[in-house]
Amino acid sequence: MSDFWSTCLSHLERELSTQQFNTWIKALKIEDEGESPRRLRLMAPNRFVLQRVRERYLNQIEALSRQYYGEPVNVTLGVLETEPAESKQAETTPGNTIKLGGSNSTAIDNAAYERSRLNPAFTFDTLVTGRANDLARAAAQQVATNPGVSYNPLFVYGGVGLGKTHLLHAIGNTVCANNPQAVVRYLHAEDYVSDVVRAYHQRSFDSFKQSYRSLDLLLIDDIQFFNGKDRTQEEFFYAFNAFVEAKKQIVITCDTYPKDIQGLEDRLISRFDCGLTVQIEPPELEMRVAILKKKAEVSNIEVGDDVAFLIAKNLRSNVRELEGALNRVLAFARFHGNDITIDVAKEALKDVLGATNRQITLDLVQKTVADYYKIKVADMYSHKRTRAIARPRQIAMWIARELTSHSLPEIGEAFGGRDHTTVLHACRTILDLRSRDNLLNNDVHVLMQTIKS
Amino acid sequence: MNLPRQQLLDLKPEQIPSLENFIPGRNRELLGRLKAMARPDSLDAVYLWGPPGCGRSHLLVAVANLAEERRPCLALTAAQVDDGLHLAPGGLLIVDDVHELTDAGQSSLFKTFNAARLTGLSMLMSGPVPPRELQLREDLRTRIGQALIFEIKPLTDEEKSAALQRHALMRGMRMDEGLLQYLLRHGRRDLPSLMNVLDTLDNASLEQQRPPTLPLLREVMQSILELDKE
Numbered sequence: 001m002s003d004f005w006s007t008c009l010s011h012l013e014r015e016l017s018t019q020q021f022n023t024w025i026k027a028l029k030i031e032d033e034g035e036s037p038r039r040l041r042l043m044a045p046n047r048f049v050l051q052r053v054r055e056r057y058l059n060q061i062e063a064l065s066r067q068y069y070g071e072p073v074n075v076t077l078g079v080l081e082t083e084p085a086e087s088k089q090a091e092t093t094p095g096n097t098i099k100l101g102g103s104n105s106t107a108i109d110n111a112a113y114e115r116s117r118l119n120p121a122f123t124f125d126t127l128v129t130g131r132a133n134d135l136a137r138a139a140a141q142q143v144a145t146n147p148g149v150s151y152n153p154l155f156v157y158g159g160v161g162l163g164k165t166h167l168l169h170a171i172g173n174t175v176c177a178n179n180p181q182a183v184v185r186y187l188h189a190e191d192y193v194s195d196v197v198r199a200y201h202q203r204s205f206d207s208f209k210q211s212y213r214s215l216d217l218l219l220i221d222d223i224q225f226f227n228g229k230d231r232t233q234e235e236f237f238y239a240f241n242a243f244v245e246a247k248k249q250i251v252i253t254c255d256t257y258p259k260d261i262q263g264l265e266d267r268l269i270s271r272f273d274c275g276l277t278v279q280i281e282p283p284e285l286e287m288r289v290a291i292l293k294k295k296a297e298v299s300n301i302e303v304g305d306d307v308a309f310l311i312a313k314n315l316r317s318n319v320r321e322l323e324g325a326l327n328r329v330l331a332f333a334r335f336h337g338n339d340i341t342i343d344v345a346k347e348a349l350k351d352v353l354g355a356t357n358r359q360i361t362l363d364l365v366q367k368t369v370a371d372y373y374k375i376k377v378a379d380m381y382s383h384k385r386t387r388a389i390a391r392p393r394q395i396a397m398w399i400a401r402e403l404t405s406h407s408l409p410e411i412g413e414a415f416g417g418r419d420h421t422t423v424l425h426a427c428r429t430i431l432d433l434r435s436r437d438n439l440l441n442n443d444v445h446v447l448m449q450t451i452k453s
Numbered sequence: 454m455n456l457p458r459q460q461l462l463d464l465k466p467e468q469i470p471s472l473e474n475f476i477p478g479r480n481r482e483l484l485g486r487l488k489a490m491a492r493p494d495s496l497d498a499v500y501l502w503g504p505p506g507c508g509r510s511h512l513l514v515a516v517a518n519l520a521e522e523r524r525p526c527l528a529l530t531a532a533q534v535d536d537g538l539h540l541a542p543g544g545l546l547i548v549d550d551v552h553e554l555t556d557a558g559q560s561s562l563f564k565t566f567n568a569a570r571l572t573g574l575s576m577l578m579s580g581p582v583p584p585r586e587l588q589l590r591e592d593l594r595t596r597i598g599q600a601l602i603f604e605i606k607p608l609t610d611e612e613k614s615a616a617l618q619r620h621a622l623m624r625g626m627r628m629d630e631g632l633l634q635y636l637l638r639h640g641r642r643d644l645p646s647l648m649n650v651l652d653t654l655d656n657a658s659l660e661q662q663r664p665p666t667l668p669l670l671r672e673v674m675q676s677i678l679e680l681d682k683e
């Protein structure tokens with residue numbers, strides 16, 4: 001096994017940058033497990049390395065082992081326990097633990113944690129709270145500290161991208177931290193549907209039921225996906241009853257409140273209603289700003305209030321897009337080596353908002369210009385040559401040339417079948433007039449802004 | 454003058470899309486990011502957008518070509534995305550034209566998003582508009598909006614001229630600068646259309662055994678225009 005590891009090391013050394021290799025790979029120690037040659041256990045010096053290796057390099061190491069042995073090798077990761085002071089806080093088994101972030105640094109079983117499908121980054125510590133979600137958060141914390149006792153089920157509903165999934169993971173992570181033996185599973189409702197379908201095809205409903213009944217905590221996301229899935233609903237109904245009877249906790253999220261879920265059996269709806277139902281609302285401006293600052297802080301980057309407000313004002317409806325916008329600003333500043341100023345943020349946000357480059361059509365140009373000069377759109381195609389009509393028409397042609405990708409003949413065609421030389425003449429006239437006629441120049445400027453926004 | 458037409462052997466210079474043969478213009482940051490996506494340790498999700506003809510598909514194919522040997526890679530058009538989207542862990546999924554995804558395709562991409570963290574996937578997607586204008590399922594649309602978003606910035610006229618000059622050179626054409634300026638002034642403004650005019654001009658010039666001059670260019674542009682109308 002150690003032969004393989006040295007092969008693997010030299011391969012990765014070639015593949016990765018020196019810094020990456022030294023920081024993440026070199027720090028790993030192989031743990032010899034003599035009796036089973038097809039298992040490889042790698043020990044990381046701390047949980048940060050472990051997480052990074054798992055996210056970035058584990059697949060590569062597995063692929064290399066497949067190449068080397070011609071069959072898959074079971075690669076597991078653990079943390080080397082070197083700080084006895086810390087282990088006083090909790091019972092730990094060396095080499096088989098990871099620690100969760102935040103204040104609860106209780107050790108939990110690594111493999112069991114993997115099976116839970118929880119995301120260690122989603123904790124109560126990383127959840128920003130405001131008026132929009134404080135009730136949901138309080139309920140979730142209550143459930144996480146007393147699972148199966150206080151509210152069962154806890155039903156959380158709200159729009160897309162408001163942090164319902166974050167809340168589910170935070171409950172799961174807290175339960176795991178408080179009780180490492182707890183069997184927790186997070187899953188999306190569609191995965192539950194797939195499990196039912198699989199059990200149906202393989203006629204394995206017994207083991208399907210068994211796998212769910214062995215859980216202590218079930219976190220099920222987006223229950224609205226049960227819509228019209230009768231067999232799934234039936235299975236879930238029995239699983240649900242068994243769960244509640246055994247005082248095991250269920251947490252459900254949905255995009256709407258129970259009575260409003262489409263295509264769901266009444267008996268399920270009434271079950272969902274018998275616990276506690278809480279809503280998450282879209283975050284208000286101040287909370288969006290707080291979320292942005294928190295996310296930036298996690299990346300060790302400071303973002304000023306002005307920049308945070310700018311982003312928060314432009315992306316209102318959900319947290320995901322807020323995060324996407326922040327990432328774009330951070331990446332832009334990093335690439336250009338700039339500080340994160342308001343101008344840098346404005347420039348970067350153009351990619352996200354696309355305000356400068358909407359699909360501008362010839363129609364839109366003609367309508368906007370006609371409205372502005374209070375003439376008829378039909379005058380754009382007509383053959384009238386009075387100044388009051390011809391000038392706006394020329395302006396429209398020039399704007400069309402500037403803001404769309406149409407050719408001169410195509411523009412001519414759209415303006416009542418005119419020749420392309422007419423369009424060219426219009427463009428030259430407007431270009432010339434803009435440098436001499438301030439009023440016209442201002443009109444054109446305003447029109448361009450109107451059309452672009 | 455009714456000279457017999459020269460028969461053409463339809464040989465074109467091979468243009469395999471790569472990041473190197475994309476004129477960067479103001480897209481250097483994007484190109485750097487795309488190059489990094491080919492590496493097996495990249496976990497990025499990137500969405501790029503721009504109007505037709507801005508080079509989206511070129512970039513996507515280029516990344517697929519680059520990544521192929523280094524990590525599992527699956528490059529699909531929207532129509533090819535259906536129920537079963539299976540990609541090896543650590544892979545790179547590329548989807549062009551997300552706005553054309555069917556219901557099944559959207560559901561499949563949504564699941565892939567949710568699984569990406571656990572299976573170490575990278576995702577590269579593209580569409581004609583920024584995520585907030587995409588007409589897709591809201592839960593999918595916001596996930597795309599969480600990705601790193603890049604607009605493909607159009608080339609300036611000077612950059613287009615350089616690109617056309619290079620394209621002409623690859624075909625072995627000698628293009629007069631004045632001719633290029635005429636083309637830029639009178640033609641459509643997107644690069645693929647302009648390149649198409651060059652190709653047609655080259656063919657016409659070979660067929661009719663006439664040098665590529667302004668009158669020939671005008672004829673060619675006229676014929677393309679009439680073809681478009683039909």
